[in-house]
């Protein structure tokens with residue numbers, strides 16, 4: 001109950017507070033006055049400083065304190081920008097590693113901020129984990145600080161060499177996107193990478209929603225399916241930002257997308273749902289981190305979508321497992337624009353005969369379904385030469401990630417220890433996925449701009465008999481006060497036909 005109350009309070013406060021200051025717009029490259037070069041470093045000021053540094057997926061940040069009238073700063077700018085190009089913006093060569101920012105201390109509004117960092121000359125550069133800058137300070141007398149003054153960064157070469165030293169990397173000033181990927185660590189060589197996938201889950205959620213709107217996919221026969229998926233997201237999405245956005249859409253769904261609205265109206269301004277950004281205005285950011293491929297056309301969205309589905313599957317409780325199963329199957333069937341993918345997935349969904357009673361069974365079913373896709377694609381991609389060389393398909397998890405998941409060293413077919421697989425999935429897509437986000441967010445305040453809490457704990461929603469539109473209303477209530485509130489706002493309406501899945505076989 002406390003969870004549902006929390007969601008309700010959060011949602012109501014979200015409605016009042018509006019959207020946060022964030023980095024989406026400023027992360028975009030901005031043409032300069034002459035239109036012949038671009039600024040990649042993010043302009044920060046006293047108002048957005050904490051919010052941007054708290055929300056960034058980057059592991060490190062560089063903050064340049066400068067004054068716009070200072071000639072040395074003006075001459076330094078091309079050097080700084082040369083490095084910022086590598087890390088910032090949708091076309092960054094090495095996204096998600098370092099956020100390059102600047103603060104103009106000549107602006108009165110930034111005086112206190114510059115004082116906090118004891119800025120004594122221009123330009124002055126600092127390095128540290130972004131979260132340490134949030135409400136942070138720097139004092140030359142302070143011995144132990146995770147924020148460090150970059151003393152030797154006066155040319156692009158020197159600054160980058162300093163950064164490389166801190167990160168143990170070998171990034172070059174001339175690196176180009178997808179041409180220099182030896183630094184891209186595979187998700188297996190670095191299992192901790194999954195902690196960064198939460199940003200990709202946000203990206204995938206936002207893109208999925210944009211696609212639904214762009215392709216005008218909300219129709220009378222698909223509305224119920226989207227509403228159910230939003231209900232799942234409100235409670236179980238690993239990002240509070242997306243939970244909050246899903247709740248806002250859900251609460252206002254009928255106003256935003258009236259059932260009697262035609263497709264032209266939906267596409268026009270009248271369909272106000274199109275103006276909603278489900279994970280806040282900072283997302284999509286335009287790049288992938290965990291799901292980044294080593295080529296332009298590999299991984300990305302579909303990888304983010306899988307991670308979202310797995311993260312949902314390990315959060316639900318037993319009573320929600322059948323609801324989650326049908327909701328995810330219907331969502332993919334109705335809203336995943338990859339025709340082959342949705343058909344294959346729907347076939348797998350349809351081959352399940354008995355309802356899921358245990359969350360564990362559903363999480364394992366999804367894991368198996370994903371492995372079936374991997375198995376098929378492994379052969380296909382090999383024969384077509386379309387695999388991402390850095391991320392070939394495999395039966396997952398490999399031994400490097402979970403030795404205990406394998407009952408024996410070499411048996412074929414693999415003998416899985418399902419208890420261990422489930423334990424691994426729960427930890428990988430639950431705790432670990434949310435860990436980085438949680439620590440980044442721990443410094444903020446609830447409500448203002450999507451600060452996160454624990455990975456979600458579940459409500460006790462009942463399983464929903466598939467295909468019964470009436471059950472959708474019941475499930476809404478079981479999913480908490482918020483959904484009930486939304487339901488109570490619905491005008492008296494007749495039960496609608498659901499695009500629900502029909503069951504045929506057993507799942508194990």
Ligand SMILES: Cc1cc2nc3c(=O)[nH]c(=O)nc-3n(C[C@H](O)[C@H](O)[C@H](O)COP(=O)(O)OP(=O)(O)OC[C@H]3O[C@@H](n4cnc5c(N)ncnc54)[C@H](O)[C@@H]3O)c2cc1C
Pocket residue numbers: 187291298299300302303304305306307310332340341342344345366367368369370371373374377388391392393396397
């Ligand atoms: C529902 C769905 C159905 C799809 N069906 C098709 C299809 O029919 N044909 C097609 O060409 N493409 C299909 N795709 C796309 C395809 O599965 C991959 O997403 C895409 O090729 C990108 O692959 P990837 O290397 O990023 O890894 P992905 O397969 O996207 O996996 C993302 C990450 O999930 C983890 N992972 C891998 N396997 C598992 C598992 N079994 N359980 C849990 N976690 C795992 C790994 O860390 C991996 O990096 C589908 C995608 C989705 C979401």
